[in-house]
Amino acid sequence: MTAPPRRPSRVAATALTAALTALAALSPSPAAAEPADGIPALLGELRTLCREADEATAAYQEAAERLRAQRAEADRLGRRLAGTRGDLAGARRTAGRLASAQYRAGGRAGGAGLAGIPPYVRMLLGEDPGRALHEARIASRVSAAQAAEIARLVEGERRADALATAAREALDAERTLAGRQRERRAEVRRRLDEVTRLLAGLSPAERSALTRLEETESEAARREMYAEGALPPADAAPSAAGRAALGHALEQLGRPYAFGEAGPGAFDGPGLAARAWAAAGRAIPATAAAQWAELPRVPLNRLRPGDLVFYSPAADDPRAADVALYAGEGEVVAAPGPGRRVARTPVTLGHLLGAARPDAAAPAGG
Numbered sequence: 044m045t046a047p048p049r050r051p052s053r054v055a056a057t058a059l060t061a062a063l064t065a066l067a068a069l070s071p072s073p074a075a076a077e078p079a080d081g082i083p084a085l086l087g088e089l090r091t092l093c094r095e096a097d098e099a100t101a102a103y104q105e106a107a108e109r110l111r112a113q114r115a116e117a118d119r120l121g122r123r124l125a126g127t128r129g130d131l132a133g134a135r136r137t138a139g140r141l142a143s144a145q146y147r148a149g150g151r152a153g154g155a156g157l158a159g160i161p162p163y164v165r166m167l168l169g170e171d172p173g174r175a176l177h178e179a180r181i182a183s184r185v186s187a188a189q190a191a192e193i194a195r196l197v198e199g200e201r202r203a204d205a206l207a208t209a210a211r212e213a214l215d216a217e218r219t220l221a222g223r224q225r226e227r228r229a230e231v232r233r234r235l236d237e238v239t240r241l242l243a244g245l246s247p248a249e250r251s252a253l254t255r256l257e258e259t260e261s262e263a264a265r266r267e268m269y270a271e272g273a274l275p276p277a278d279a280a281p282s283a284a285g286r287a288a289l290g291h292a293l294e295q296l297g298r299p300y301a302f303g304e305a306g307p308g309a310f311d312g313p314g315l316a317a318r319a320w321a322a323a324g325r326a327i328p329a330t331a332a333a334q335w336a337e338l339p340r341v342p343l344n345r346l347r348p349g350d351l352v353f354y355s356p357a358a359d360d361p362r363a364a365d366v367a368l369y370a371g372e373g374e375v376v377a378a379p380g381p382g383r384r385v386a387r388t389p390v391t392l393g394h395l396l397g398a399a400r401p402d403a404a405a406p407a408g409g
Contacts, residue, residue: 099227099230099233099234102227102230103227103228103230105332105362106223106227107227107330107332108330108332108333108336110217111333113213113216113217114217116213117210117213117214117216117217120206120209120210120213121210123206124206124207124210127202127206228303232302235302235380235381236381238380238381238382239381239382242381242382243382261389261391261392262389264389264391265373265389265390265391268343268373268390268391269373272344273343273344274343274344274346274373274390275344275345275346275347278347278348278371278372279345279346279347279348279407280347280407280408281347281348281349281407281408282347282349282402282405282406282407282408283405284320284323284324284325284349284401284402284405285323285347285348285349285350285400285402285405286348286349287322287323287324287349288319288320288322288323288325288349288368288401289319289348289349289368289369289370289376291318291319291322291323292315292316292319292368292370292376292385293370293376293387295310295315295318295319295376295378295385296376296384296385296386296387297384297385297386298310298378298384298385299383299384299385300378300379300380300381300382300383300384300385302381305317305318305329306318310378310385311365311378312331312365312366312367312377312378312379313329313330313331313334313365313366314329314378315367315368315376315377315378315385316331316334316351316366316367316368317329317334319368320401323349325401325402327401331353331363331364331365331366332362332363334351334353334363334366334399335353335363335366335396335397335399336363338351338399338400338401338403339399339400339401339403340397340398340399340400341398341399341400341403342398343395343397343398346369346398347369347400347407348368348369348370348371349368349369349402350368350369350398350399350400351366351367351368351369351398351399351400351401352366352367352368352369352375352390352395352397352398353365353366353395353396353397353398353399354366354367354393354394354395354396355394355395355396356394357394358394360394361396363396365377365379365393367379367388367390369390369398370387373389373390373391374387374388374389374390375387375388375389375390377392379392
């Protein structure tokens with residue numbers, strides 16, 4: 044697949060298209076135009092902030108996935124520890140029964156008046172040496188079984204101690220990861236707040252100029268992708284589930300963006316994707332990082348409506364920071380960033396990472 048050209052940060056680019064347009068529509072016309080040479084610098088500042096927000100989002104999602112895996116490991120160790128303790132209790136009961144049986148057998152031998160006499164002499168002096176020999180063999184087998192139970196008991200104790208240590212370490216690691224996850228989440232919110240403050244502080248002239256610049260770059264990037272064959276020249280028919288997922292996403296147009304939300308009142312990109320595909324009857328992971336890691340990949344030039352399109356914080360960054368649903372005609376349905384609402388926007392906004400198809404085995408046009 045031809046690599047897509049370098050593009051601005053997804054949050055930065057999409058924040059310009061609708062947020063700035065909406066703000067400009069609500070603001071009075073400027074008395075004088077802002078200097079044209081200041082717009083690229085302002086755009087660069089905004090993109091820097093949004094790239095940092097994307098990077099913080101990717102780091103948060105990675106921490107969330109590590110925490111999920113660590114919690115699963117802690118649960119697995121806890122179950123193994125519980126099973127080992129159960130086995131250990133059973134081994135103790137068996138060893139106790141064998142010890143009691145041996146004690147009773149020894150008592151009966153002593154009651155015969157032969158205590159202190161070596162076992163082979165007692166066998167020869169007894170009334171029934173054959174029976175004594177049979178009992179001796181049984182006693183030998185009982186002793187062997189007892190020895191085996193003791194060995195099993197010792198091994199069970201060792202395994203229980205090892206599992207208890209591993210379970211404690213897993214819980215400690217879980218608490219550490221949970222703390223890091225909270226730190227990453229707070230960092231994302233700080234970066235997004237910076238973007239929101241910068242957007243709110245723009246003058247009407249700056250908003251208009253930035254919107255025009257973003258639209259020009261986006262259209263040029265989209266034409267370049269089509270020319271390179273990086274996007275399908277004609278839209279393929281969606282699968283039945285893809286059509287349903289896209290339909291649900293389109294029903295959310297106008298809903299506000301909120302980091303970490305999956306509806307129904309607000310969304311971020313991964314939350315919108317997960318909810319849309321859940322409405323289509325397919326559960327997918329909750330974060331862009333997990334969606335990108337677990338779902339079947341498809342080339343961008345074979346996209347069909349309903350597929351998921353992923354974006355990274357930078358052109359050379361392999362992490363997924365955001366995701367949107369492909370809507371056809373080179374557009375996606377996205378919940379792109381602060382100050383934005385769910386909208387249908389060009390696919391060329393942001394650093395394209397790739398695409399995935401939750402129902403890869405389903406036929407088109409189903």
